[in-house]
Amino acid sequence: MAYIVFDMEWNQPMCAAQPQKGKNGVKLSGEIMQIGAVCLSANGEIEASFSLCVKPHFYRRLNKRVRELTGITKEQLAAADAFPAVFAQFDAFCGEHPTLLTWGFDDVPILRQNLIAWGLGTEICEESYNLQTIFNTQTDGGKGQRSLAYALEHFGIVPELEAHDALHDAYHTALVAKNLDLAGGIAAYGGGSSGTLWEHPLSTDSFYPYPHKRAAFADEKLTRIVCPTCGAKLSTAKWVTKGGNFYVATASCPEHGDFIGRIKFSHASKETLSAVRSVYKGSKFASEHYAEVLEKSERRKDAFKVRMREQRKAKRQKKAAEAKAGEI
Numbered sequence: 001m002a003y004i005v006f007d008m009e010w011n012q013p014m015c016a017a018q019p020q021k022g023k024n025g026v027k028l029s030g031e032i033m034q035i036g037a038v039c040l041s042a043n044g045e046i047e048a049s050f051s052l053c054v055k056p057h058f059y060r061r062l063n064k065r066v067r068e069l070t071g072i073t074k075e076q077l078a079a080a081d082a083f084p085a086v087f088a089q090f091d092a093f094c095g096e097h098p099t100l101l102t103w104g105f106d107d108v109p110i111l112r113q114n115l116i117a118w119g120l121g122t123e124i125c126e127e128s129y130n131l132q133t134i135f136n137t138q139t140d141g142g143k144g145q146r147s148l149a150y151a152l153e154h155f156g157i158v159p160e161l162e163a164h165d166a167l168h169d170a171y172h173t174a175l176v177a178k179n180l181d182l183a184g185g186i187a188a189y190g191g192g193s194s195g196t197l198w199e200h201p202l203s204t205d206s207f208y209p210y211p212h213k214r215a216a217f218a219d220e221k222l223t224r225i226v227c228p229t230c231g232a233k234l235s236t237a238k239w240v241t242k243g244g245n246f247y248v249a250t251a252s253c254p255e256h257g258d259f260i261g262r263i264k265f266s267h268a269s270k271e272t273l274s275a276v277r278s279v280y281k282g283s284k285f286a287s288e289h290y291a292e293v294l295e296k297s298e299r300r301k302d303a304f305k306v307r308m309r310e311q312r313k314a315k316r317q318k319k320a321a322e323a324k325a326g327e328i
């Protein structure tokens with residue numbers, strides 16, 4: 001059995017305030033503009049590759065941040081085929097009943113959205129696995145979503161190509177996949193493994209604009225998790241940073257059980273931040289994850305305090321020494 005390792009780049013609404021477009025009852029959080037894929041044989045050989053751009057239809061203006069990140073130009077996209085034609089070629093490349101492998105949880109839902117919006121069947125999405133989960137399970141049992149760069153480094157693979165090109169990313173993902181036991185990982189997949197923590201959000205909401213994170217955390221609409229079942233505002237634990245722009249907090253509804261929320265901040269513009277809050281079903285793994293993140297953040301804070309104290313002490317000693325030297 002062959003595996004299809006794939007990656008996509010997609011275009012998004014120009015800003016968080018712009019309504020999402022779509023069709024057939026689906027809103028597109030991203031319109032696919034490039035598909036890259038590598039066919040990996042059962043024994044880990046790279047057999048073929050695929051790379052095509054897609055002509056934009058729903059979001060015709062290329063989001064500036066996306067353009068900067070991917071280097072894809074509007075000329076490139078204008079010259080490309082529309083999604084149905086590109087997908088037909090991708091579908092042929094994948095063959096019948098492909099096993100899709102991705103790095104992250106985003107690509108398959110985006111592909112599904114795009115297929116539905118175009119009125120196409122979604123059978124291709126039936127069997128897909130996030131390699132982050134298999135990587136975590138087969139390496140250190142970590143709970144976070146590791147970056148592709150982290151996994152490459154873990155296996156001592158030097159990236160040969162630039163990142164943020166769908167084919168390049170798919171190729172690097174395939175190099176990581178070659179180092180994993182794919183058949184074993186797929187067999188064990190979904191057994192409550194920690195990496196699946198962020199797989200199925202029960203609700204996702206956007207909040208914006210905020211001038212800075214402090215203002216965001218003063219906004220109860222953002223910080224109070226709402227029960228995805230009954231809509232009650234839940235008492236929510238402290239939001240703690242996972243480092244960078246991700247924050248997590250737990251909450252529980254007396255009637256509907258435990259939840260874990262995740263906030264991701266991104267720059268809506270140079271001056272403003274937007275926040276996306278997703279809420280997931282709570283679990284033992286989720287509580288463990290939260291406790292771990294909390295402990296780490298406390299440790300970082302303590303270390304910071306110690307550093308500040310030492311700096312102040314060093315300054316005082318320096319001043320005293322200077323004063324003494326002045327006396328002589």
Ligand SMILES: [Zn+2]
Nearest residue numbers: 227230253256
């Ligand atoms: Zn509830």
